[in-house]
Amino acid sequence: MPQAAETPGERSISVRIRQDIIRGELAAGAKITEAALAARYGSSRVPVREALRALAAEGFVESRPYAGSRVARLEPGEAGDLFDVREAVEGATARRAAERAARQASAGAPDPAWWTARRRLGEVLASGDAAAAEGRLDALPELNLAFHSGIAELAGSASLQALLAQLAGKIEWLYASDVGFRGRDSWSEHHPILAAVDAGSAAEAEALIRAHIRRSKQSFLRRFAD
Amino acid sequence: MPQAAETPGERSISVRIRQDIIRGELAAGAKITEAALAARYGSSRVPVREALRALAAEGFVESRPYAGSRVARLEPGEAGDLFDVREAVEGATARRAAERAARQASAGAPDPAWWTARRRLGEVLASGDAAAAEGRLDALPELNLAFHSGIAELAGSASLQALLAQLAGKIEWLYASDVGFRGRDSWSEHHPILAAVDAGSAAEAEALIRAHIRRSKQSFLRRFAD
DNA sequence: GACGTGACTTTTGTATTCAATATGGGTTCA
DNA sequence: TGAACCCATATTGAATACAAAAGTCACGTC
Numbered sequence: 461m462p463q464a465a466e467t468p469g470e471r472s473i474s475v476r477i478r479q480d481i482i483r484g485e486l487a488a489g490a491k492i493t494e495a496a497l498a499a500r501y502g503s504s505r506v507p508v509r510e511a512l513r514a515l516a517a518e519g520f521v522e523s524r525p526y527a528g529s530r531v532a533r534l535e536p537g538e539a540g541d542l543f544d545v546r547e548a549v550e551g552a553t554a555r556r557a558a559e560r561a562a563r564q565a566s567a568g569a570p571d572p573a574w575w576t577a578r579r580r581l582g583e584v585l586a587s588g589d590a591a592a593a594e595g596r597l598d599a600l601p602e603l604n605l606a607f608h609s610g611i612a613e614l615a616g617s618a619s620l621q622a623l624l625a626q627l628a629g630k631i632e633w634l635y636a637s638d639v640g641f642r643g644r645d646s647w648s649e650h651h652p653i654l655a656a657v658d659a660g661s662a663a664e665a666e667a668l669i670r671a672h673i674r675r676s677k678q679s680f681l682r683r684f685a686d
Numbered sequence: 687m688p689q690a691a692e693t694p695g696e697r698s699i700s701v702r703i704r705q706d707i708i709r710g711e712l713a714a715g716a717k718i719t720e721a722a723l724a725a726r727y728g729s730s731r732v733p734v735r736e737a738l739r740a741l742a743a744e745g746f747v748e749s750r751p752y753a754g755s756r757v758a759r760l761e762p763g764e765a766g767d768l769f770d771v772r773e774a775v776e777g778a779t780a781r782r783a784a785e786r787a788a789r790q791a792s793a794g795a796p797d798p799a800w801w802t803a804r805r806r807l808g809e810v811l812a813s814g815d816a817a818a819a820e821g822r823l824d825a826l827p828e829l830n831l832a833f834h835s836g837i838a839e840l841a842g843s844a845s846l847q848a849l850l851a852q853l854a855g856k857i858e859w860l861y862a863s864d865v866g867f868r869g870r871d872s873w874s875e876h877h878p879i880l881a882a883v884d885a886g887s888a889a890e891a892e893a894l895i896r897a898h899i900r901r902s903k904q905s906f907l908r909r910f911a912d
Numbered sequence: 913g914a915c916g917t918g919a920c921t922t923t924t925g926t927a928t929t930c931a932a933t934a935t936g937g938g939t940t941c942a
Numbered sequence: 943t944g945a946a947c948c949c950a951t952a953t954t955g956a957a958t959a960c961a962a963a964a965g966t967c968a969c970g971t972c
Binding site: 729730731732733736751752753754 | 955956957958962963964965
Binding site: 913914915916917918919920921922923924925926927928929930931932933934935936937938939940941942 | 971
């Protein structure tokens, strides 16, 4: 039955599986069969297989040939390490973003892609300010993600951007598994970071974002201790 | 034509595509069609698609829905950043490996998996010593990779191990694209690192491996400048 | 002559089908 | 009684067939 042609991918199976893993609807360590996932998402096994390959490369699932897949386990001790790595990655992206901003300012080449990214980042920052002011704290995690990946976009490094996206997924998984988001106090720290990037102060931007992430780590580990 | 059933995956298509990208046989930025790859590797499109999804997650190819895939580009400026990230990742793995070694020594739990990993690592170190002594420098890159992933295995963190494997792939790509390997002088630095891990000196192990990688970075950038 | 519009071709996305392998239970033999 | 072996079944791996979307090029019109 050719299935009446819904949307081309109906929001990419891999995205939905990743979400369900992060939300805990697919429990860590659980054995998952392709047929079950196909039924769950209303598709055939082929898109599910492709999604599982991608998720395996990202470390969300583990597969053995002819022996099936299971949801990966995130060991408790890894949390701190993930933040450490994220600090290094984002430090590099902030530095590169500042360097690129300096080049944008000096050279006569406008690079429209850079400007749209910069404009979107400004909108994200404003949205977050509004959300924090109005007490809509549940909107902040998504905006936080948008801010940090926006910085990576400004850096213009595909490798670092992809690496950060993976780390962000893992860290979102950590957060979802227990404590809530750090919230309002964290958001205001974004302003000086973006200011340093705009000013082209590479060293300052790197130092600021590293400190920002270090505080997130400490806050997370403190809550995690409970 | 059901194709006479060769080996189940004939060495995993994704591995072969990744190799061909690293070796430059699939040029950076080149547009690749699934049908062409399927013909090249003598399979159908389905395994190729799955491989491309995994490689996209690793950042070796870029795909847009209904618009095909292309080999990613590694921008020249990213080299330094990749080494920075690797320094952070491997610093974390060395630290965790030392902590785990200390637990192995103190607790009565032998953990056979740990011991086999440790034994293999000793063999890798000995093989590298022999290769360096006999001047077989072309054997060192692979042994170097084995040493560093062996440390990650001792750390026992699946996330960090997977992350490092990706970084190693990218860095191998860098090396293959131009300069040769650092070689003999680098290999001897592995001994004090493993010694610190064995002794359970977490801080020292981290400092040593970070310095080791920083030297690799400087050596690479120096050669790259030519 | 340039631009917009249309069909056509190429390529990707998905479903269905068949083959190969691992896993678990039952049986048999020591 | 226990352990090893074999077979049935479930599940993955791969190939083929078909549908949908995007890029391309020619044609007609302004």
